[in-house]
Amino acid sequence: MSELSDTASEASSQSNHENCRFHDDPRDGLCNGTIRVNERCNYRASFSEPGYLPVCGVHNYNRGRYRWNRKVMKRELQAGYCQATEECGHVCNRLSHHLPPYHLCSKHQAGSNTLPCHILRLPCELRLMVFRYLFPAVISDSSNSSVSVAILKTNRQLFQEASSVLYGESVFKAFISPRHVGFRGCAWYYTPIKKNKANDYSLEAILGSGATLVQNLQIEVTIGQQWRRSAAISRGTTWEDHELYLARHNLRKFTNMIGSGLASERLGPLKRLTVQTTICNDFGWGPHEAAIAQFFAIEPLQFLRSEAVSFMTPKSVERWGSYSNNHSQLITQMQSLRAYGPLLDHWLNTVKVQTAVSPKDGQEPTECVQRGHRKIEKFAQLVEIQNMMSRKSWASTVFSHLERPLHLARIAYENNDGDAMDKIHKAFMVRWVNGVRSQQESLRTIAESINEMFDEANEEDDRDDEDDNEGENEGSTPTPRELYPDAFEFEDVGPLKQSYTAQWSELRADDPAPKIGQPGVTVEKDSTPLRIRICKGGEVWSRLRTPAIVRLLRALKHDE
Incomplete structure (x- = not known):
């Protein structure tokens, strides 16, 4: 009965507020017992006991027909004072059922936006401590780690304070693969797998809530997985390039979603960015190919700005997720390469806040493209x-x-x-x-x-x-x-002359740049180690360095 005694002082504060019409109770003097489900007794109350609701003679748990179940009746008839605020500005204080913490009366049971919020009486430092217990330190990308953010929807003050803990201190993990992106306990699939109520399947619609507020980000990028092949990936294209470009593209979309709010002075750059790659060597890469594939996939992160950047030691797994010594040796050999250090230093320098590039200054295509x-x-x-x-x-x-x-x-x-x-x-x-x-x-x-x-x-x-x-x-x-x-009327027109097949043979994978190895074609290093310059007849084409190009250059004995 502590809640009842705690609110007794509130009731005494209304001694000069007894005649307010907002505190009238239509059931004043009636029995509070129940005769059917959700139906109250309408007899006059003739029995009352301190701490309990008044009842009629039938529901008198001492002498009535329900006296055999006295403990249950008394528990159901425990009383409390409604703590909602009435329109007059005073506490309701109607006698109601004992339902901690607010003991809402029949008038306010449907909902009220005037309930007291004692958390705002605490100092800000204590509220931040409460929020640290409310939100986990690490928010995984798996579906079992969804976080309730209902506290952010209460008012502006609590939103700002709780957001500073959730988005400013908690570490958000993200998982990027060629097929899906995992973030905040949700998953976005490149090919939709189920219907969406909003009929919006974009990355921003599914994962974008609060993404621009995140300050501590840990990203894991998986590359090198060989999923089911398609007959359309042939004739100038390879499945290896398809998977790498798709992983790079998904990471670019995720980076644009995170970085769309980083230009704001209020948000500022990320506090910390941690990146780790997982190499599933289903394509039989050597150390050189694996190194280029890794930085090829994570290069779009250069458009983020972060105060602190760290790159964790890559992981290497077999096709079905098991580890092996051969794959561990691949990581060791890759990190011992002479070109691995410059690649890593260049990537780290481009992501740091002092040297991060904007999309307009980087290798971004034109707006039309x-x-x-x-x-x-x-x-x-x-x-x-x-x-x-x-x-x-x-x-x-x-x-x-x-x-x-x-x-x-x-x-x-x-x-x-x-x-x-x-x-x-x-x-x-x-x-x-x-x-x-x-x-x-x-x-x-x-x-x-x-x-x-x-x-x-x-x-x-x-x-x-x-x-x-x-x-x-x-x-x-x-x-x-x-x-x-x-x-029953149709136009008498025939098909267009251009034919097509199910494998899109009409789309040729022709590159306007001349092929490496042809007479008069030279290959030069670009300003970034992930690109090469193909030169012929005074013209220059800039192309990304892929594992296939690495193998071609090694076969032609070009310097890497």
Whole structure:
């Protein structure tokens, strides 16, 4: 009964507030017992005991019919004073059921925004200590580590104080792979796997809540996994490049989501950024290829700014997540390379707050190329959603094996190749036009067959009418084409001349830069160790250094 005694002083404070109409109780003087589920007794109360609600003679737990269950009755009839604030500004103090901590009366049980919040009476230092108990020190990327942020929705003061602990002190872990991104206990998949109520499958919509407020970030990037192959990744493209470009692209999207608010003076740079890579050597990389693949994937982090940056020792695992000595030797050999130190130092220097580059100063493509790439991704996501909702959609056959155009779009994005991006747009258009026209041809054949059913019936009816009416013509039944012309009229157009296959053979993986090893072609080092300069006839092309290029340069005995 401590809660009742604690609130007794509040009741005495209303001695000069007895006639306020806001404190009137419509059940004053009535029994508080229950006769049915959620139905109160309406008899007059004739028995009361300090600390308990008044009841009638029937519900009198000492003498009534319920006296055999006296302990239960007394427990259900424990009293308390409602602690909600009335419209007059005073505490409600109606006698109500004992429901700690506020003992809400029947008027305020539906909800009230005037409940007292004693946490604001504490000093700020103590509130911060409470928030440190509320939020974990490390917030994992797994689905079992979701954090409740309801305290952030109370008011502005608590939002600012709790945010300083949650986003300023807790370490947020993120997992990046070619197939999905894990962050804050949620997962974003490059190819949607289930329907979304908001119908928005972008990375920002699923993982972006509070992302720009994070100050301590730990990222794990997985590369080198060989997932199921697609027949579309061939003819100038390799599955190795597809997986690397996809991991790099997902990390770039995550970096843009985190860094979109870092330009604000209020947020400032990250306090600490920790990065670790996991190399699943399913492609049989050597030390040189593994080193280039690692920094190829994590280079987009240069567009973040951080006061402290650390790079943890990479991990190397087999395909199904098991460790082995051979994979551990790969990490040791990779770190002992002469070129590994300069690669790591260059990456660390570009991420530090003093030297971090902005997207405009780095190797970012033009706005036109970026816009074209976003349109391609949005379209591909729409097709995947349609396939997920209706697996037998004819559009899924027209736009199957989208891995190839998406991969070529990522390469065009990195090479700032607007012409290649336009070719992909045109390929989508041609496939859609040919698909629609082919569908119309099929529908026209079916429509003609349906219409012929009624044509034959009308001919028989006409002959019967002529025999019965001796030549009088009363008119035939209209055909479906006449009743519903919109469903039986199709344009007589043929497909476009450009042919296509399921593997997107019309999209060639042609690079405008000359091939390395051809006569007159020279290869030079770029300003960044992850790029090379291909020169021929006074023209220069800048290209990313991939494991395939590393093997080619070693075969041609070029200096790395």
